[in-house]
Amino acid sequence: xxxxxxxxxxxxxxxxxxxxxxxxxxxxxxxxxxxxxxxxxxxxxxxxxxxxxxxxxxxxxxxxxxxxxxxxxxxxxxxxxxxxxxxxxxxxxxxxxxxxxxxxxxxxxxxxxxxxxxxxxxxxxxxxxxxxxxxxxxxxxxxxxxxxxxxxxxxxxxxxxxxxxxxxxxxxxxxxxxxxxxxxxxxxxxxxxxxxxxxxxxxxxxxxxxxxxxxxxxxxxxxxxxxxxxxxxxxxxxxxxxxxxxxxxxxxxxxxxxxxxxxxxxxxxxxxxxxxxxxxxxxxxxxxxxxxxxxxxxxxxxxxxxxxxxxxxxxxxxxxxxxxxxxxxxxxxxxxxxxxxxxxxxxxxxxxxxxxxx
Amino acid sequence: xxxxxxxxxxxxxxxxxxxxxxxxxxxxxxxxxxxxxxxxxxxxxxxxxxxxxxxxxxxxxxxxxxxxxxxxxxxxxxxxxxxxxxxxxxxxxxxxxxxxxxxxxxxxxxxxxxxxxxxxxxxxxxxxxxxxxxxxxxxxxxxxxxxxxxxxxxxxxxxxxxxxxxxxxxxxxxxxxxxxxxxxxxxxxxxxxxxxxxxxxxxxxxxxxxxxxxxxxxxxxxxxxxxxxxxxxxxxxxxxxxxxxxxxxxxxxxxxxxxxxxxxxxxxxxxx
Ligand SMILES: Cc1ncc(C[n+]2csc(CCOP(=O)(O)OP(=O)(O)O)c2C)c(N)n1
Ligand code: SF4
Ligand SMILES: [Mg+2]
Numbered sequence: 062x063x064x065x066x067x068x069x070x071x072x073x074x075x076x077x078x079x080x081x082x083x084x085x086x087x088x089x090x091x092x093x094x095x096x097x098x099x100x101x102x103x104x105x106x107x108x109x110x111x112x113x114x115x116x117x118x119x120x121x122x123x124x125x126x127x128x129x130x131x132x133x134x135x136x137x138x139x140x141x142x143x144x145x146x147x148x149x150x151x152x153x154x155x156x157x158x159x160x161x162x163x164x165x166x167x168x169x170x171x172x173x174x175x176x177x178x179x180x181x182x183x184x185x186x187x188x189x190x191x192x193x194x195x196x197x198x199x200x201x202x203x204x205x206x207x208x209x210x211x212x213x214x215x216x217x218x219x220x221x222x223x224x225x226x227x228x229x230x231x232x233x234x235x236x237x238x239x240x241x242x243x244x245x246x247x248x249x250x251x252x253x254x255x256x257x258x259x260x261x262x263x264x265x266x267x268x269x270x271x272x273x274x275x276x277x278x279x280x281x282x283x284x285x286x287x288x289x290x291x292x293x294x295x296x297x298x299x300x301x302x303x304x305x306x307x308x309x310x311x312x313x314x315x316x317x318x319x320x321x322x323x324x325x326x327x328x329x330x331x332x333x334x335x336x337x338x339x340x341x342x343x344x345x346x347x348x349x350x351x352x353x354x355x356x357x358x359x360x361x362x363x364x365x366x367x368x369x370x371x372x373x374x375x376x377x378x379x380x381x382x383x384x385x386x387x388x389x390x391x392x393x394x395x396x397x398x399x400x401x402x403x404x405x406x407x408x409x410x411x412x413x414x415x416x417x418x419x
Numbered sequence: 420x421x422x423x424x425x426x427x428x429x430x431x432x433x434x435x436x437x438x439x440x441x442x443x444x445x446x447x448x449x450x451x452x453x454x455x456x457x458x459x460x461x462x463x464x465x466x467x468x469x470x471x472x473x474x475x476x477x478x479x480x481x482x483x484x485x486x487x488x489x490x491x492x493x494x495x496x497x498x499x500x501x502x503x504x505x506x507x508x509x510x511x512x513x514x515x516x517x518x519x520x521x522x523x524x525x526x527x528x529x530x531x532x533x534x535x536x537x538x539x540x541x542x543x544x545x546x547x548x549x550x551x552x553x554x555x556x557x558x559x560x561x562x563x564x565x566x567x568x569x570x571x572x573x574x575x576x577x578x579x580x581x582x583x584x585x586x587x588x589x590x591x592x593x594x595x596x597x598x599x600x601x602x603x604x605x606x607x608x609x610x611x612x613x614x615x616x617x618x619x620x621x622x623x624x625x626x627x628x629x630x631x632x633x634x635x636x637x638x639x640x641x642x643x644x645x646x647x648x649x650x651x652x653x654x655x656x657x658x659x660x661x662x663x664x665x666x667x668x669x670x671x672x673x674x675x676x677x678x679x680x681x682x683x684x685x686x687x688x689x690x691x
Contacts, residue, residue, distance in 0.1 A: 085513050113512045117505065118538040125502035125535070129478070129509035132496045137509065155499050266494035266510075268474045268517045272443075274488045276497035 063245045070207045071237045073245075074140060074166060074230075075100035077214035078112075082249040084135035085113040087126035089145060092178040093234035094168035097140040110251050120145035124152030124165070131161035132275040134257040134265030136218055140166035142234070143184050144175065146192075153227055154193030157292075158277025160264075162221035164214070165199070166230045168237035171399040179399020180234030180322060185376040188231050189350045196289060198296050200228040201349040203320040207241035215246060222260070224299055231349060233372065235322040235401060296351075303356065304347035309335075310360050313342030315415060318357065318381050319370040320346050322401060327370055329404035334411065341411060349377070357384040364389050366415035370407055371395040390415060439463040441472055441492050448486060452652025454642030455484050457609040458551055461619045462522070463491050465626055475518040476510050478503040480532075482524035483557040483644075501532020504539035507546045518629055520547035525566040526556045529591040533565075536595070543600025543634040547625040550592065550637065553644035554663060561647035565589040568666055573647070588666060592639045596672040602634035604673040608641045608664070610656045624676075633676055641667050
């Protein structure tokens with residue numbers, strides 16, 4: 062295990078990036094994640110590892126910088142929060158279309174519009190259902206602790222390169238802002254140009270006599286359809302990467318499904334429920350895409366009822382219903398506007414919407 | 420008189436002109452008379468002359484020249500509409516010893532991508548920007564561009580560009596010349612043999628500036644789009660000379676590297 066520290070979630074993202082051997086970070090300030098770039102600028106990783114850190118003129122520019130770096134086979138990333146993540150959608154679609162690996166962090170806040178700077182999970186649809194134009198998906202990881210902010214950096218890059226696909230870490234303002242102890246991972250050196258050529262030489266544009274071209278454009282519909290089919294195959298292949306945590310589900314009658322901050326609340330609600338004799342458990346999707354559908358079916362269909370607890374107006378609940386094929390009652394409970402639901406509220410929702418509602 | 424045979428003529432020493440090896444054997448999709456083809460050729464020749472084929476990464480735009488990557492035998496990235504300077508920024512920062520250039524149209528560079536080009540130039544990214552200004556959106560069927568001249572008829576200004584409705588044509592190159600990050604800003608054309616030679620020289624200088632890490636070099640090529648303008652290539656060239664050159668006068672706007680390196684050092688100091 063690595064070095065133990067007490068750190069803020071956003072700071073950990075910066076530290077984890079340096080330790081993961083990231084080549085470039087491009088970002089634009091937005092609350093509640095500005096500490097990511099601030100920490101990087103303070104740390105001056107360019108002196109230590111040669112990592113490039115650049116404040117871009119907008120999120121539109123930062124995501125296109127990520128495109129440029131990713132197309133060179135470099136490990137590049139950006140971070141933002143909801144409005145900035147919205148601005149990146151065209152770029153993310155291009156990254157998916159050109160099959161480029163990168164990591165994008167969304168420390169999400171409440172919307173719509175300028176909304177609130179308080180934590181929210183209202184970007185679930187945008188992250189998991191594509192977000193930009195055209196048929197594509199991004200790998201989506203949902204940390205629920207400062208430790209996972211660190212651990213998922215390496216995981217996100219590994220998956221992104223394995224599938225040549227953007228990977229998103231969907232966090233929220235609460236995890237970004239809170240301090241927890243964290244075991245930082247060990248330093249991994251940045252890859253040399255030689256190593257990149259070995260790993261990605263087939264496609265990357267490092268300057269070569271190969272005439273490597275990175276593009277998402279194809280005007281011949283017959284060829285374009287083949288590209289779409291290849292993407293569909295890739296997404297099908299990716300399903301095996303689905304990750305989840307099952308907490309006290311073995312003897313449970315009722316199931317909470319929650320990710321990120323909401324999942325932590327649910328754990329407290331479970332404790333309170335069990336004190337009252339209600340056997341509740343938690344299913345926490347760790348990958349929001351691919352969604353752990355199979356595992357949720359297996360665990361969820363054994364339950365008397367399921368409550369999807371979200372800090373939004375009810376988004377993941379659709380995937381929960383699909384996963385259990387509506388074989389058990391599924392309801393949504395949650396808060397909006399940047400409010401984190403309390404454990405009492407969540408338990409009460411279970412009692413009224415699921416147990417009482419039967 | 421003895422008969423001359425073809426094989427006596429086709430000899431290395433007799434070659435006066437040759438297609439650059441960087442240009443791939445593919446039929447270009449450009450309309451006959453379009454300025455893009457000649458401009459591609461010049462970029463290819465400079466890359467070949469400098470021997471930097473395997474060290475160069477081009478960034479193509481969204482516009483008629485989106486397919487530039489099909490014609491030049493180097494590594495390419497195709498950028499989203501207007502974002503080539505951001506893409507190029509990252510490539511160059513991550514690969515500081517490579518040559519990176521953007522190739523963009525006027526809609527791409529001066530309209531949707533105005534922010535990206537201004538900021539890349541202002542940061543003084545060590546890249547080359549080739550800006551093909553044909554005063555129209557060629558690819559989408561000839562709509563008004565920010566560079567469209569007042570009174571000029573396009574698909575979206577069927578009665579001519581009107582200042583009240585559409586605002587003024589944008590001299591973005593003049594704006595860019597103001598930015599301390601740029602070291603060389605010039606406006607050229609490719610309508611005559613002499614102009615072609617001058618433009619090639621400018622492109623060469625721009626790539627040399629990049630080699631010497633002097634800042635951003637920006638080359639506008641005032642161009643024709645005979646299809647978009649709905650005239651034949653000869654008339655298009657004449658119209659360009661009569662109208663475009665008046666509003667977009669040719670010549671160097673800034674050459675901070677011109678006289679001697681000491682001047683340039685001084686210039687950088689003053690700007691800083
Ligand atoms: C986001 C976005 N908006 C609009 C378009 C449509 N579009 C494609 S090319 C183009 C204009 C290109 O004009 P210009 O840059 O002048 O290039 P030219 O074809 O004249 O060389 C537009 C508006 C697009 N592809 N993407
Ligand atoms: S439409 Fe205009 S810019 Fe496009 S290829 Fe034809 S002449 Fe060139
Ligand atoms: Mg144009």
